[in-house]
Amino acid sequence: MTNIRDLAKMAGVSVTTVSRVLNNHPYVSEEKKNAVLKAVKATRYHKNINAVHLSKGKTKLIGVVLPFTDHPYFALLLKGIAKQALEYNHKLLLFQTDYMESRETEALQMLQQKQIDGLIICSRACSMRKIEEYLPFGPIALCECVKGGEISSTYIDHYKIFMDALEFLYRKGHTKIGYCIGRKSGTNSRNRDKAYWDFHEKYHLPHHPEYIFDQCYDYEDGERVLSRVKEMDPPPSALLVTSDQVAAGIVISCNKQQISIPDELAIIGFDNEPIAGMLNITTIDIPLVEMGRNLVHQVLTKEIKNKEISATLIERGTV
C-alpha cells in the first residue's frame, strides 16, 4: 500500500504538500500539484481513512440503535435517517439490538471509543442515567421526550395522541376500549398507558386490564389478539393498535371470521404504514421519515433541542 510519504518521494515534494493537494488546500503551485496528482494516478493511491480518523478525531459516522429493522416503524425511521445522513455526508453504523441492553451499551461505548461521532437511539432498553453517562463523548439523540439536559430528542406526544384517539372513540360511543402495544416498558408505552387510565378516570369507565395486549409487533400478533378478544365477555368494542401492521392482522382476521368492522370492532392503527392505506384502516399518521431526518440533524448540528413532531388522525374505514 502506498502512502503519502511514497507519493512525496515520487513527486519530489514534502508530505505536507502532498496532503495539501489531497485535501484541496490552497497555496500549492500548479507544478507541484500536477507532480503529486501524477504520482497519485500512477500508484492508484487512496487514503487510509483510519489514519484520517485517528488524526482528526472524527469519523463521519453516526451510530443508529434500533431493536430490529424488519418492522415498518423502524424501517421508515431508518429511511429518514439514511436520507439525511447522506445529505450531511455521513455514514451509518447500525446497531440492531433486539432490545438487549448489552448491545446498546456497545453502541454507547463506540461513542466513547470514537468510532462514531454521534448516536441516534430509536428505542432503548437501558436507563436514561446510563445514556447520560456517555454524553461527554458525543451528541446523542432520542425518540422520546426528554426534559432538559444535554440530550436532544425528536418525539411524538404519545400521551396527547393516545388521549385524543380515545376521546375520538368515546365520541363515537365506545366505552369498552382496549389497546395493543409492543413493549409495555418503554417511555412512549408508559405515556400511552397513563393516557389510557386517565381517560378511564375522566369518564368513570370500568377498568379492564385484560383489554391491554402487549408484545404486538406483527400481523400474527394481531391475529392472536383477535382470538383472545373473541373469547371475552364483554369484549372491547374498539382497539387502539400501536402499529398498523398489527392492526392489519386484526382487520384481516376479522374479515376471515366475518366480524364486521367497525360495527363489531372498531380499530385505530398507528404510523400510517402503507398497509393501512391499502386496507382502509383509520390510523394516526406519524411522520417517521421526517423524524429520522431531524434526528440526524440534531446529532450533527449539536444543538440540544427537543422537537415535538405532530401526529394526525387519518379517518378511514375502521372506526
Next chain:
Amino acid sequence: MTNIRDLAKMAGVSVTTVSRVLNNHPYVSEEKKNAVLKAVKATRYHKNINAVHLSKGKTKLIGVVLPFTDHPYFALLLKGIAKQALEYNHKLLLFQTDYMESRETEALQMLQQKQIDGLIICSRACSMRKIEEYLPFGPIALCECVKGGEISSTYIDHYKIFMDALEFLYRKGHTKIGYCIGRKSGTNSRNRDKAYWDFHEKYHLPHHPEYIFDQCYDYEDGERVLSRVKEMDPPPSALLVTSDQVAAGIVISCNKQQISIPDELAIIGFDNEPIAGMLNITTIDIPLVEMGRNLVHQVLTKEIKNKEISATLIERGTV
C-alpha cells in the same frame, strides 16, 4: 483523553505491558496487571478504536449495500446479516443506495480506504467489472450467481424457480401468464425474464409483452398492476409477482373489486413475507435470513464460494 502512555506512567510500567493487559495477553504478573487496571479505572480510560484500526489495518466493520431498507425483502436480508455479524463480533456500515451507482462506488471505495473489512452487495446497479476492480482490497459477496472469479455469492436460481412456477401454473391450466418485477435490469430479473420467454417458447404460447409489469415494489404498485390488467383483453389469468407485498396489493384490490382469486386471477408471490401468510397467498419461500447469514459468513471466512440457496413453493389459496 488519556492514552496508554499515560496509563503506563501512572502504573509504573511500559506501554507494552499496558497493551498486554488491555488485550488480555498472557505473561503479565498479577501485580502489574492490577496496577494497570487501577489506572484504567481511575482515568475511566477507553481505547481510541481508530488507533487500533490504523495499527491493525482492520476495522471489524462490514459494509452492506442495499437500495432501501423499508422493503421486506431487504429488511429480512438485513436481519440475517445483522444476526450473523453479531455472532462474528462485527458491525455493519450501511449504504442505502436507492440504486444510485455513485453510492455503490462510495461503498467500494470504503473497502479500498480500509474503512470496512468486507462488503456485502445485496443488489447492485453498477457493473460486475467495476466490482471486480475493488476485489484486491477485500472480500465482496453478492446475492446473485457469479460464475467463477474471486467473488463469493449466495443466490437463488431464479431461472429455475421462475420456470418451475410457470410450469406449475401451466399444469393448472394457465396459458396467459404475466409477471411483476421491481427492476428489469438486475441479473436476477434478467434470469427471470429469460425463464419467462423460454417457457413461452417451450409451450408455443403467444407472446404478451404487455403482461410484464416492472417497477413493482409496494402495495400501491400491486393496485396499479390490477387496474392495468382489468383493461386488457384478453387479460392474463395468472401473475407471478416477485414480492409478496405487491402480491398483497393485488389480492386486496381484487377483494375490493369482487374479482375472484384464483378463479379469475391466480397469483403466486415471492419471498414468503409475513403478509403472504396472513392473506393466504401462494408464494415462493426464499430463506432471506439464512441468505443474509451466509453472506456474512462468506465475507468473513474469505472462502470464495458460490452457494445456491433453494426456494420452495408454498401452496396456499391464490392459485
Next chain:
DNA sequence: TTGTATGCGTTATCAG
C-alpha cells in the same frame, strides 16, 4: 515476564 523502539498513514503547527 518486561521494556524499547518502531510502524501504521494522515493532519496540524510553525518556521522559513
Next chain:
DNA sequence: CTGATAACGCATACAA
C-alpha cells in the same frame, strides 16, 4: 508557497 517535525494512540517485533 514549502517543508520538517510533532502529534494522533495503539500494536508488535525484538531484545533482554
